[in-house]
Amino acid sequence: xxxxxYLSQEWVELVILGRISFLIVLYxxxxxxxxxxxxxIALYTNRFTPESWSRTAxxxxxxxxxxxxxxxxxxxSLALFGLLQxxxxxxxxxxxxxxxxxxxxxxxxxxxxxxxxxxxxVLEAAxxxxxxxxxxxxxxxxxxxxxxxxxGLRVATLILIAIHVVGGAFGTPxxxxxxxxxxxxxxxxxGLYAVVSAVIGCVVIALVFELVFLLVKRxxxxxGIRV
Amino acid sequence: MxxxxxxxxxxxxxxxxxxxxxxxxxxxxxYPKAEAPAVRELTMDVPEGDIVMxxxxxxxxxxxxxxxxxxxxxxxxxRIVLDGDDVTDVNADELRRRIGYVIQQVGLFPHLxxxxxxxVVPKMLGWDRNRTAKRVDELLHLxxxxxxxxxxxxxxxxxxxxxxxxxxxxxLAADPPLMLMDEPxxxxxxITRERLxxxxxxxxxxVRKTICFVTHDxxxxxxxxDKIAVFGPGGTxxxxxxxxxxxxxxxxxxxxxxxxxxxxxxxxxxLELARLELDxxxxxxxxAPAGNHPVVALDDAGRPERWLSVPGTDQPPPLVTVPxxxxxxxxxxxxxxxxxxxxxxxxxxxxxRGALRWQTLxxxxxxxxxxx
Amino acid sequence: MTATxxxxxxxxxxxxxxxxxxxxxxxxxxxxxxxxxxxxxxYASTVDFDSVARRALNPAGLRRQTIEHLVLTGVSTLIVIVxxxxxxxxxxxxxxxxxxxxxxxxxxxxxxxxxxxVVVLIGFWLGFEPSSMILALVLASLLPVLTNTVVGxxxxxxxxxxxxxxxxxxxxxxxxxxxxxxxxxxxxxxxxVALVLNVGTATFGAFIGAGGLGVPLFSMLKxxxxxxxxxxxxxxxxxxxxxxxxxxIVERLVAGRAS
Numbered sequence: 026x027x028x029x030x031y032l033s034q035e036w037v038e039l040v041i042l043g044r045i046s047f048l049i050v051l052y053x054x055x056x057x058x059x060x061x062x063x064x065x066i067a068l069y070t071n072r073f074t075p076e077s078w079s080r081t082a083x084x085x086x087x088x089x090x091x092x093x094x095x096x097x098x099x100x101x102s103l104a105l106f107g108l109l110q111x112x113x114x115x116x117x118x119x120x121x122x123x124x125x126x127x128x129x130x131x132x133x134x135x136x137x138x139x140x141x142x143x144x145x146x147v148l149e150a151a152x153x154x155x156x157x158x159x160x161x162x163x164x165x166x167x168x169x170x171x172x173x174x175x176x177g178l179r180v181a182t183l184i185l186i187a188i189h190v191v192g193g194a195f196g197t198p199x200x201x202x203x204x205x206x207x208x209x210x211x212x213x214x215x216g217l218y219a220v221v222s223a224v225i226g227c228v229v230i231a232l233v234f235e236l237v238f239l240l241v242k243r244x245x246x247x248x249g250i251r252v
Numbered sequence: 253m254x255x256x257x258x259x260x261x262x263x264x265x266x267x268x269x270x271x272x273x274x275x276x277x278x279x280x281x282x283y284p285k286a287e288a289p290a291v292r293e294l295t296m297d298v299p300e301g302d303i304v305m306x307x308x309x310x311x312x313x314x315x316x317x318x319x320x321x322x323x324x325x326x327x328x329x330x331r332i333v334l335d336g337d338d339v340t341d342v343n344a345d346e347l348r349r350r351i352g353y354v355i356q357q358v359g360l361f362p363h364l365x366x367x368x369x370x371x372v373v374p375k376m377l378g379w380d381r382n383r384t385a386k387r388v389d390e391l392l393h394l395x396x397x398x399x400x401x402x403x404x405x406x407x408x409x410x411x412x413x414x415x416x417x418x419x420x421x422x423x424l425a426a427d428p429p430l431m432l433m434d435e436p437x438x439x440x441x442x443i444t445r446e447r448l449x450x451x452x453x454x455x456x457x458x459v460r461k462t463i464c465f466v467t468h469d470x471x472x473x474x475x476x477x478d479k480i481a482v483f484g485p486g487g488t489x490x491x492x493x494x495x496x497x498x499x500x501x502x503x504x505x506x507x508x509x510x511x512x513x514x515x516x517x518x519x520x521x522x523l524e525l526a527r528l529e530l531d532x533x534x535x536x537x538x539x540a541p542a543g544n545h546p547v548v549a550l551d552d553a554g555r556p557e558r559w560l561s562v563p564g565t566d567q568p569p570p571l572v573t574v575p576x577x578x579x580x581x582x583x584x585x586x587x588x589x590x591x592x593x594x595x596x597x598x599x600x601x602x603x604x605r606g607a608l609r610w611q612t613l614x615x616x617x618x619x620x621x622x623x624x
Numbered sequence: 625m626t627a628t629x630x631x632x633x634x635x636x637x638x639x640x641x642x643x644x645x646x647x648x649x650x651x652x653x654x655x656x657x658x659x660x661x662x663x664x665x666x667y668a669s670t671v672d673f674d675s676v677a678r679r680a681l682n683p684a685g686l687r688r689q690t691i692e693h694l695v696l697t698g699v700s701t702l703i704v705i706v707x708x709x710x711x712x713x714x715x716x717x718x719x720x721x722x723x724x725x726x727x728x729x730x731x732x733x734x735x736x737x738x739x740x741x742v743v744v745l746i747g748f749w750l751g752f753e754p755s756s757m758i759l760a761l762v763l764a765s766l767l768p769v770l771t772n773t774v775v776g777x778x779x780x781x782x783x784x785x786x787x788x789x790x791x792x793x794x795x796x797x798x799x800x801x802x803x804x805x806x807x808x809x810x811x812x813x814x815x816x817v818a819l820v821l822n823v824g825t826a827t828f829g830a831f832i833g834a835g836g837l838g839v840p841l842f843s844m845l846k847x848x849x850x851x852x853x854x855x856x857x858x859x860x861x862x863x864x865x866x867x868x869x870x871x872x873i874v875e876r877l878v879a880g881r882a883s
Contacts (some may be wrong), residue, residue: 089652095654099818101827101838104739104857109843150359152324153432154373154422155348168363183735184821189736204741211748224741225698231736247363249406 029184034184037171045117045199046231049192050185053121057128057185064094064160066131067120091137102127102191110195120192124159135177139170170245175242179196182234186227195212200226226249272333273300273462274321275431279330281316281487290316292485293488297480300429302458304475305462308490309510314466316487318432321464322351335429346593349373352423352431352461356438358415360407364390365420367403373426391421393434394458413444424459435467437472440622449475470511474499474522482507495522521581525574525597530606533596536560546607548596555602562594564611576605583608609620625807642873647876653869656860664858668851676849677852693863694837695825696754700761704769707762709811712773713799728774731767739764739825747832757826757834764825765818772814776807793800806877816871837863 032039068090076084095241097105105123113122143166151165167174193201200223207219270563276296282289290311298304306314319325321332323344332339360369367388374384389399395417407415416436421430437445437452453476456463467473473480474495482498483505484490490501499519502508533556534545544563548571551557559568569592574583576599583595587610594609673681715724741759750756788798802811804811830838837860844852 029253081517085649085652085701086777092652092656095820096660096861097864098817099861100857101824101841101860103827103845104853104860106839107853108850108857111850144357144359144362146355146357146359147361149324149355149357150353150357150419150422151353151361153322153348155345155346155350155355155376156372160376164790165361167362169361179732183732187738191742204738208744211744214326220741220745224737225743227736227741228740229732232732233859235733247839249361249365 026217041163042224050189051118051119053124054182057125057132059128061132061136065133069137081232086161091223094133097126102188106191106195115196117197119195120189120197124185128185130176131181135173139173140166143169186231270300272297275333278333279327282328288333294489296419300462300543303476304479305477306481307473308464312467312483313487314483318466322348351429352428353391354419354423354433354436356435358419362407370422370425412440431461433462435466507620521579525578525582526576530597532608533604555597556596556604635814640760650740658866661862668855680844689815689837693826693837696836697822699757703766708766710767713769716774716777718754728771731771734767743828752833754834756832761822765822768814768818773811776810777803780806812875816868819867820864
């Protein structure tokens, strides 16, 4: 059996598995985005530290919190999954949970960077015309930071796609399961083909996400700041 | 604003005077950790309908003062009273919606169209769509931009000068009684700047706002200001008076030095002949004239032809003219060039409108009120 | 990773105080490592490890595996830098034109390749040995470094380059003296992220006989000794942090000399 035979035989199955993988990554990205935007705004406006602290202390604590969220990236994926199973069990849940943990830093970093990059003159003007803090954030700062946040989302998505297959060892359906099955049956051609399909499948999912992002970018970037 | 008050009187005296729009009373600002205050016990009243230019060297507190008026910076002492209300008693955001604000960097929102930028404050104030749209078009017209052409553009498609026009329109959007402008034309090339200043002066004739305007450019201050507030180092108000007074009678050495040694000459180029009380000229009707006034003979077209007599001279000097649209500087230039002690000032048709004499120039030059 | 994030990195050091005050932030990283490892050690001291776990956690073995781990990451990183930086410089030249975008876009997608699958495929293709693992690590981190090199160089203000050329600097000298120093923050961001991810990915080396800390990690995982997993995982994480710290110091030194 050649790889092409394998593909034509398993085609429907591969598409179904791909859809599962896509959804797992999508949910994780959405959750990580929600968390990152909220935490990012809090970090940016420095809500975590009392105002009486000195500027350097507040800036330092902001950096430290950002570094802390980067810690997740240093934990080897299999170990994180392994430790998580104690709390969230197996299946799709464990993968989504792990991916959220991995996804926060790349997105958070861009949320903070995007907000920091907003032109101070625009902020002063927004204050000067009498916009309150919440309105300023929603109407001015977030829309202007959005392209940067979106690029963080894209990077995070690619990383998460690459990592999500590790969930196969913990009963996560989709390409993770396919990959681990293939590894188990590695001696057989079917095993090899399964691994190759899972790997290529990840790139295909990345492609689909890329298209989604292209669409989202077109639809959500205000025309005035499109490059 | 009462028309009556404004149109009366050629003199400086203003009877009861107009209302005070914004009043600073002993206002101080000391930044945290700074030893000296940035603004020190400043007291200043800005009359309704006037442009007050805040000027001074860098770090003198002029921008701090401006920003305290809309509480972008909170004063650490004293009171600021806007139209009868203490500004610290009201919600800062609502206060700012009542005050127009224009800054040097313009700060247009890049993700909003020109129309949406101008409509920001009206929208926050809950104006309905129609009223807002009408106001936007009206303002675009006012600042000399064709609404149909610019309404739906984005800020990055504008030149610097156009962007600042929109900035001014945005500041005016909700028709605030008070405008604060922080070096609005500071970052614009000299030629465009001059045009914007002229347009702005014209605009002010129509809208008659009370304006506080920070600048570091003395020429701009003299050109646009009804009053000039000169700030000194350490955030003190050194002099607060009309441009003319500041130039001719600096209150102290600091102001004198700030205004510069060329102040007297600078002033000449700012004095438009049309705004001066010119020396009277008697037009010769053939008979022997008299008094203290120069007598001029006209040609067939009714234009001045030659001096018949000029007081203080035996032999009338040759006649030279300057247009009414010129400045005193032009007049002096002509006088020096021709070596004559006076020039005839003529209007667009070439008819005599008076004369400017050297003696008057160095003696008692009286400017009319700036606004016609 | 993308360049957009590295906007304000070194700009925040206006005054020239004592050098250690300016570099105080470099202490955060080792402090986190020390505190983190301390906490893990504290926790481990309360756990009664059984003989299986104890065998995996013996100091001599861990030391050897740590060194193997460092060699895997270090060698692969060196190879990546040697390949990706010159390639990135070449790709960043104006003459490359439109194909640059295509190369970077394809490079982007390849980041989605799951290291787990790639490692095993390469292992079966080239044999179960450390060199296969190094190749896998090179493939995994080549693209982020390449992308950041190109992006970092492309974002250098054209006016600076023009000024350099205008002063009579050669193209070569402009590259070394102006472009690369100005691109360092963005480039190093990419290299550091690649390094950190590589330290984690190197644990997969256990699957193809390449050694490293992955070996005890996965045996403990398989035997469900989660406390031992935690200890080894925190060792790997600490290693990643220290490697990142090393990257930060190199960046500071290079950038410091450039400015």
